[in-house]
Amino acid sequence: MNALSRRGLLKGAGALVVSFSMSRAFAQEGEVAGGAPKEAVPELPGALAQSPFLDSWIRIEADGSIKVFTGKAELGQGVKTAILQVAAEELEVEPRAIEMITADTGQTPNEGYTAGSQSMPNSATAVRNAAAQARALLIGQAAGRWSLDPATLRAENGSVIAPNGETLSYGALVSSTLLHVEAQPQSPLKAPDQLRQIGQSMQRIDIPGKVTGGEAYVQDMRMTGMVHARVVRPPSYGAQLQAVDTAGVDAMPGVVGVVRDGDFLAVVADKEFRAIKAMRMLAKAAQWSESETLPDSSALPDFLRQLPREDGTVASEGTPVPSAHTYEASFTRPYQAHGSIGPSCAVALWEDERMTVWSHTQGVYPDQKAIGEMLELGPDRLRVVHREGSGCYGHNGADDAAADAALIAQRFPGRPVRVQWMREQEHGWEPLGPAMVTQVRAGIDASGQISEWNYELWSNTHSTRPGPAGALLAGRHSAKRFAPEEPELEITKSGNGDRNSVPLYVSPSKQVVWHFLKDMPLRVSALRGLGAYANVFSIESTMDELALLAKTDPVAFRLKHLEDLRAKAVVEEAATRFGWSNEPLPQNTGRGFGFARYKNFAAYCAIALEAEIDPISGRVQVKRVVSAIDSGQAVNPDGIRNQTEGGILQSLSWTLFEAVPFDRTRVTGIDWSTYPILRFSGVPASVEVHVIDRPGEPFLGSGEAAQGPMAGAIANAIRHATGLRLTDLPFSRERVRAALMQAAGTELTQNG
Amino acid sequence: MAVTLRVNGKEQSVETEPDTPLLYVLRDDLALNGAKYGCGLGQCGACTVLVDDKPVLSCLTPLMLLEGRSITTVEGLGTVGKPGPMQQAFIEEQAAQCGYCIPGMMMRAEALVRRNPDAGDTEIRDALEANLCRCGTHSRILKAVARARDLKRGGGA
Structure with missing residues (x-):
């Protein structure tokens, strides 16, 4: 792996939220700036550059159980299985010996968003290298105990094996500090002809549960005492809530409460269909003012061409040679939707002044920041845990549903609140692919x-992803009225x-x-x-x-x-x-x-x-x-x-x-x-x-x-x-x- | 109002409002995950289950119409440990990306092959027209259903 080009790749990744440790940030600056070059600081592969400790990625217990952590989320793209394969490969264990832990602010490294086809380059690369280094450390431990040259030892099926056939299991070799070390730039990766897992079409580990009715999605979570919420969204982007009489809704069977916070309106009930009926009643009771804020869709390209603009030069290279023939044309693309088959959903629990949110977000850490800003909760009091949802293909309603659930749950301490968006809400409010x-x-x-x-x-x-609370519908609609961030033109290597x-x-x-x-x-x-x-x-x-x-x-x-x-x-x-x-x-x-x-x-x-x-x-x-x-x-x-x-x-x-x-x-x-x-x-x-x-x-x-x-x-x-x-x-x-x-x-x- | 159903071969008495769509009875009252909420409008098929062997959109079918009827969800086709032929075929073809639409696809396909064990590729495609997939897994779904048909015909599982 060419480490230098990997760094270039990361720098260009506009959507990736990176948090370098200071020393590494300086090291990187030194490389880029050149100036009076000190000894070159070698690069760490993939996302190890941001989370260098091996035990951020791999933990082995004394009983030999192995956990592998990734900050990336399974979105139906199969990344959980692929990362499991690279970990099993370099650890020399069977895939079933590993428990995979994915995106969770309480457990996993911060890998920003699961987006941009970057999970394999960043996370799988980090896990593969961390696993190879962990294997080397375990072999080193065994070599010490046996007073043998580590080069004579090999790892197989969760143990280190000596030339005489003697074995020591990983559990027997590991200590609490063995993997709490920073990764090295070079890893003893297995040679291409030695690979047993990488390159195999291993069956996805999530499919059997999905085809047999297992609890596979955030939509399937059922917690004790859980209540069902529905949001009543404004009828249009510019709509404002003028009045709402909630008396009729409050009296409906099973209704636990109505939440109004500025233009944010929701209802909570004991059962799901009761929540839907209450939502319909609440929608009828709400009076909104609407305004015309949208362009003429029949002349969209002209509208886009005449909008105020800032020009960014993406490329300006070379000089033309005379043309014998030229071709000129204009192409257009309309607004298009992610259109997830399952509308967005989230579960949140506010308990002991701490919030936990289960979400199919692509970014647990960015959501922790955005929801934290909205509710004034520091990261120590807000945990965001990824649970699978319906395929998203980008920034759909996932983060918004997570924020909805958190905002509502704070009003009902001790009760898990499940928010399920309706079809028209997903279609009407998801951020669209730009025209x-x-x-x-x-x-x-x-x-x-x-x-x-x-x-x-x-x-x-x-990209108008969270980060800021103004990226969330609940943040915008709530009485605090967090404003969306002003978009900025940035020309990066990966592009936007x-x-x-x-x-x-x-x-x-x-x-x-x-x-x-x-x-x-x-x-x-x-x-x-x-x-x-x-x-x-x-x-x-x-x-x-x-x-x-x-x-x-x-x-x-x-x-x-x-x-x-x-x-x-x-x-x-x-x-x-x-x-x-x-x-x-x-x-x-x-x-x-x-x-x-x-x-x-x-x-x-x-x-x-x-x-x-x-x-x-x-x-x-x-x-x-x-x-x-x-x-x-x-x-x-x-x-x-x-x-x-x-x-x-x-x-x-x-x-x-x-x-x-x-x-x-x-x-x-x-x-x-x-x-x-x-x-x-x-x-x-x-x-x-x-x-x-x-x-x-x-x-x-x-x-x-x-x-x-x-x-x-x-x-x-x-x-x-x-x-x-x-x-x-x-x-x-x-x-x-x-x-x-x-x-x-x-x-x-x-x-x- | 209490309604008695036979769900995946088991008698169940459900006490809830009679206008409640079957989808919420299955998910909320009976804690079954298989039927999915996709649109609530009968447009996507994610909620498809069998009622007396016929594919039905559970999001549009109120409980009051179902007294004494026999309901089959994807949970009734087999288990993780012992998957039925339809489930086995979807695993073997790796016919899922996010997988959210898949139980609905499987139930519609199950109805087809129960009715017509010799369903050809065109019939499979026609039957699935009512169900939406957003990940673009369509080709694999078609292959999986054809495989399930063959597994069933061969007397497998």
Whole structure:
């Protein structure tokens, strides 16, 4: 592992909350600043840099039991299993010998958010190295007891074994201080050919419970004396509570109490359905003033382009060479929802002046800070524990539900309060993936090489996560009225709205500007891939247009403009496995290709697909998809396939179906009929994912690599099938039909 | 009002308001996790259970309609220690990401293969149209149901 590049990676990770110890912070500054260099301080791998003590990650008891701690959360992406595998590998124990403890401010390291495909690069890397160092310490202990050279000893199945066959168990070797040491920069990692767990498609440890009705989610928690709460949210972003008569609700069966705090309104009942009925009654009793705060959704791109903006230069490199042909286009992406199948939920308990919150948040420590600010509770009095929820794909209502539960629970000491959001609340209040506009002008020279690349994007920030109490709905709506943080333009290596806005492809000049929009009329935040989805869609659409201008096959055109051998390898793998060719296809059927290296430094993903367009209805049916992904050393290949298949199908759903509707006052996409998503009839007949394993290379993460390439591949297949370059997402039936009719009309006019 | 149900083969008397949807009876009164709240509107299928072998949206079905009926939830298909064929197939295909929609998928699929043990791929796909998955696990779900059908046909478990 290249430790220096890992540091660069961490520094660029905008969403990651890091808390260096002071000495390490200075050490890092010294390296970066250079100046009068002292002895270089070597880097610690992954998140060990933030939490260097081995026993922050691994604890072994005298009875031999082993606990592994990660500050990352299982979100359905399989990270708990993958981290278990790397720990078992380097500790030389069976996976079942390890108990995994995930994100919990009371127990685990602070690893910020579980986001950005960073759990494998940061947490799994830390655990793997910590486990290898722990093994070495245990072997060292045994060597001392036996007065033998540690090099003659080996670890196996929870014991250290001497050449004569004598064994000492880890439990017998460990002491309370053995692992309470800071990690070393170098770890005795097992060689790639010695691996037994890493690289195996171990079955996920959470699936058996989930398919048999086990207590798998925060929604399933049932604590003694628990009560059920429902929040009555304002009908629109700008609404204010004018009056509410709670007498009728108070008298309803099972109602424990009504909570009003400013514009925050909730009801608590002994049973869940009673809470729902009381919520409905309370909603009827509440009088709100509403105002028109939203833009005209039918002219969204124009609205975004005219908003006040701050410009950030993402890239300004090289000088263009003269173009023989240029291509110019603008692409748009609407507001899109996370749309978790299970609306957000949390349980909170206020007891002995201390709060515990169980939440499916992506960030237990950031929530501890935000909820703590809201309730004026220091970290010693507030613990946030991760419990799984429905898949989130970014910043959904999880943190808000956690804050709701905490705010309510403080009024009912000693009673666990379970808050379950309703469907319309999740759809209506979750922070959406921001709408975006992009503008590209690119060219090719006479030899068919890219001659220039000019790109602009208009977008809000893609992260308004907690941190501050104003990031929480309960914080904003409560009488204290915590204000949302002013968003700030920041150009980082990993990117935000500008993520993947600089093409990986070779060009003599690349000019990329982010027109950063501060006004956020709709609530927005991180949705899987951030800006990479719209940026890669724009870039990959443009690449196909340039390939057409160059009269070159689109796959060959991409290969011609890639220098990175691993990038070329995934493009070639996807094309070969797909059977990419220029053979004619049946009428109305097209091939499309898309590629990106996520963040330009993480996983490589290429996608080839075939789609059929029904010219009458405008329906786009993706028939088969073949992809290749390289996310470094593959810990669990089936886990990578599962994540990539999921990314492909979710991106297909965004790309063909999804746009959040709203009028001038309210978000009107509040359920699955007003915000339709992919159903089984739209699922391709086959989705193949080919994992390119890179033993010995760093873990790159996999969760978000497919989103952008899939959108590009679909757009390119439609272009191939129909000749139409569609630039506005989503490619709904109505839109495709209208474009086809318009094209047919133009043709008639021209021919007539 | 007390209503008597047979839930996963066991007689249960439930004393609660008669308009309470079955979903909350299962989760709140009987402490069963399998049926999930997804929308409460009959749009997503996460709450699907079997009533007398037919798939039913438990979020929309009030208790008062269910006197004497037989309810099956995912807990009735097997256990972690002894998973039934539908559960076994979903584990073998690793057909879950977050897994929240999966019990509803399994119950709808269970109804299909009980009704039609030879259900083909098109019938499986059609049957599942009513259920939403957001993680994009659809391909694996289709494979898992086909595998479950084969396991059942082969007389497995």
